[in-house]
Amino acid sequence: MPIATVNPATGETLKTFDPLGPEETERRLAAAHAAFRRYRATDFAERSLLLDRAADLLDEDRDDIARIMTTEMGKPLAAARAEAAKCAKAMRWYAANAAALLADERPLPEDVKDSGAEQARVHYRPLGVVLAVMPWNFPLWQVIRFAAPALMAGNTGLLKHASNVPQTALYLEDLFRRAGYPEGCFQTLLIGSDAVESVLRDRRVAAATLTGSEPAGRSVAAVAGDEIKKTVLELGGSDPYVVMPSADLERAVRTAVAARVQNNGQSCIAAKRFIVHTDVYDEFAARFTEQMAALKVGDPMSESTDVGPLATERGRADLEELVDDALQRGAVALCGGKRPETLSHGWYYEPTVLAGVTPVMRIHHEEAFGPVAALYRVQDMDEALDVANDSPFGLSSNVWTRDEEEQRRFVRDMEAGGVFFNGMTASHPAFPFGGVKRSGYGRELSGHGIREFCNVTTVWHGPVHGTA
DSSP, rough: OOOOOEEETTTEEEEEEEOOHHHHHHHHHHHHHHHHHHHHHHHHHHHHHHHHHHHHHHHHTTTHHHHHHHHHHHHOHHHHHHHHHHHHOOOOOOOOHHHHHHBBBBOOHHHHHTTTOOOEEEEEEOOEEEEEESSSSSHHHHHHHHHHHHTHHHHHHEEOTTTOOOOHHHHHHHHHHHTTTOTTTTTEOOOOOGGHHHHHHSSEEEEEESSSSSHHHHHHHHHHHHTOOOEEEEOOOOEEEOTTTOHHOOOOOHHHHHHHHHHGGOOOOOOEEEEEEEHHHHHHHHHHHHHHHHHOOTTSSSSOSSBBSSSSHHHHHHHHHHHHHHHHOOOOEEEEEOOOOTTTSOOOOOOOEEESOOOTTTHHOOOOSEEEEEEEEEESSHHHHHHHOSEEEEEEEEOOOOOOOHHHHHHOOOOSSOOOSSOOOOTTTTSSSOOEETTEEEBBBBBHHHTTEEEEEEEEEEOSOOOO
């Protein structure tokens, strides 16, 4: 895949970039390693100052970087501005909280004494150079949620971004440079996927984090495993959205629409499978379909657009194949199911609701990365859980119920990294983010995320004066 900005609203190639050659890649690896050896000696106060400065610059750049993101991957302009604002918020959160999150831990006095120590503690040290392989769908946020905690922990970063968002990738390197970070602390590698393995195998790279597809995750995990290097993987998701009879149906429907079409439906944590109790199914399906069909599809630069184009032509083709397979196997499109007739250019697809989805259909097991919702009718909570968990993925989940006993059951039995009651799944710097099963392993954000790329070190002091 060429490294290029291709406007998904028009299909026009706007700018191409030459990939880095071996000599420049080596220079950047060496710079990252040299920077780590200096940067790890800085204190939290200095790191916080740098990260806060980067957040201020990002706020100043919000409109400009939003237009770049929209141009490169097609999200509505308002959503792009919101993404930039969210990134600045997360940077300030880590700047304010990293010192406390990585403070030394003190074992119980009786355990210290029992170990024969005079004193002991658990100390967090940075690992080194972290390679980040990042996707195009949230081209700023996905990077910042790795970079902010990694830099605050004292690591340095190398970013291999998706090949269709090169201008966003270069902006990020420039942002940290302008904020005053030492040379080499954060660098973008404009390289193809075929060059990732050699970078990851380099002895100066200590660890890797990847957000992306299942095949990409397998590839990076296999190489890292061979090299015995730490990885964090956030892969696909096909999140269930369960609606039980006690739900506030008006809010559940309105939120369901937002949860399905956020980022033009191209989000790992977007709700994709809508599992509705039979007592409220007919009303939910009617309202949901009406609101999905009413969404405005069009130019993502227009403030009135609800859903822009899919990011790539291949992505739209993949989505069409999933929908066509479902329709051929008996599903019914309550709305959508095709390309908009009025938009002949760009990679647009109509918001779609499929009813009658069954396990024989690919969309039951595969992630639909676009504005397509799969609708299920279930008889009770047991069936709702069975359908929700009948997926290779386990990233997050949404459950609409006001029944406390049902809530306890869903927390106990839902196979996912998150359970969001009566609201939409969203990431926040204070809460851990990640999944189970084929959605990956490890956690981003919160204290769990900042500790992923730390050397958790036991520091033990024997008695100063021995006994005769």
